[in-house]
Amino acid sequence: MPDQHLLALQLEHLKQLQSRYEHALESHGYNTLLMASGFAPYQYGDDQAWHFQGYGPFLHWTGLTGREHCWLLIRVGQKPVLWLYEPIDFWHAGRPLPEEPWLQAVEVRSRRTPDAPELTTCNGLAVIGDPVLLDGLPGDINPPALLKALDETRVHKTDYEIGCLAHANTLALEGHRAAQTAFLNGESEFAISLAYQQATRQREADAPYHSIIGLNEHAGTLHYQYYDIQPPGLPRSLLIDAGVRYRGYCSDITRTTAGSGEAHFAALVQGLERLQLRLCAMVAPGVDYIDIHRKAHQGLAVLLSASGLVKGLDDEAIVEQGITRAFFPHGIGHFLGVQVHDVAGRPVPPPEDAPFLRLTRMLEPGMVVTIEPGLYFIPSLLRPLLSGPLGHHLNRELLDELQGCGGIRIEDNVVVSDSGHTNLTRKAEP
Known part of the structure; x- marks a missing residue:
């Protein structure tokens, strides 16, 4: 269990990320961002998948490595929403999230399916992540200028x-x-x-x-x-x-x-x-x-x-x-x-x-x-x-x-x- 000081710092970290992301989104004409955690594709001609560690922006927000098919929604002026992929599965073990303060700063929802959540509005929406997962989704997919701005949010560490x-x-x-x-x-x-x-x-x-x-x-x-x-x-x-x-x-x-x-x-x-x-x-x-x-x-x-x-x-x-x-x-x-x-x-x-x-x-x-x-x-x-x-x-x-x-x-x-x-x-x- 991390010490309480580090957990408190994580809450401030999320506040800073919210501010940085809001600035990046508004500067590029967006108000909503949906990001995919990613997934591990299967090796060609085999039923074994590559080992998975997660998409950088998703880890920047959550630190949750190994979490496939999760989605994080960032909106200007609103609380982030995290959808966790939690299927009913007797082949693999699930891993519950530890009870930590940062979960109070994010609305956590559970999903049984790996597909992207349906959003009530798609105006001003950007979607980022592995293009394989984003095909057919609404909004602007991996807009280069926004991706570059989001990379900049990781340059100065909290x-x-x-x-x-x-x-x-x-x-x-x-x-x-x-x-x-x-x-x-x-x-x-x-x-x-x-x-x-x-x-x-x-x-x-x-x-x-x-x-x-x-x-x-x-x-x-x-x-x-x-x-x-x-x-x-x-x-x-x-x-x-x-x-x-x-x-x-x-x-x-x-x-x-x-x-x-x-x-x-x-x-x-x-x-x-x-x-x-x-x-x-x-x-x-x-x-x-x-x-x-x-x-x-x-x-x-x-x-x-x-x-x-x-x-x-x-x-x-x-x-x-x-x-x-x-x-x-x-x-x-x-x-x-x-x-x-x-x-x-x-x-x-x-x-x-x-x-x-x-x-x-x-x-x-x-x-x-x-x-x-x-x-x-x-x-x-x-x-x-x-x-x-x-x-x-x-x-x-x-x-x-x-x-x-x-x-x-x-x-x-x-x-x-x-x-x-x-x-x-x-x-x-x-």
Whole structure:
């Protein structure tokens, strides 16, 4: 049961959402919005459905993951109405809503059928959600300008949302500690995954994303998706990128651990963590997020030079020649909320030197971002460097030694405050 303070914050959260949505609706000529929670379609040629987690705007209002075929009605100046799909079903178990104060702020109704509720009036109506569910409904279906405005309502988190994100960090860190212990005890990727799930008390399917758990060279695949069931003969490194979903809100944390006897790799992990903390310290109102990304490359150049991985070039040239991009090919982070890569992060395209950057905005109070620099030894990215005119600047012997460690990523979840920032991840550490 959440603490009473968080439940009280949820009531204020709903008031703020009502105000934000009313402004968005009226600005675009609407007075009523019907949204679908979504559904899990069946896999082609099978009677098994995909796992379901819910449509972002619906989760923003309710936090109810796993609730298919529900509908939420938002009207200007009126109480929201939530229709819960509650069929009579002996195949599957129902899940009653817990008695919480927010239910008094919403009119809750029960429906036996999954179809949309019939509305008494359809004037000024917009309907949003999975188009498969909306076919044939009255009103404007997924109007692009309104959808963009609704995405903006999620950019600045309420105090309730930040409380949920903070707790999701606390829960995830319990899993990360268990995963590190399992690694140091010589367990396999699969066993490490089980240790993480046991510690977080969360099924893999209910996590905000498929946990990335890579040992040794697997840590060099950015979204490594498999779990070996046998431990490696020599455990050299662990990279785990894993989070927890709490009341709809996601944490997204990455940690890297060096194995016993990996002195060079351990030094790089420590160096990247120092850089990561400096980057987190940059988070503040008025800071261009792209500048944090570029500062990451400048810091990585210093680390590559200091470690002896790159020699004969100054730090500026290491960045300008594209060497840091071969070691750190992704963006420095993204928005975080009810989606791991939360919406509205790229009002303008990313710059040419950062094509995968998911956030291109000036930071403002209430935004929640991830800061996740990396340093990887990815053969397909390093091979062109080694065979090209810059190859003699790379320490091939050291690269060969580190290749089997895969790579490093360190990621925290950070709130932009009025005067600076709060690192939710580090704050939750014991």
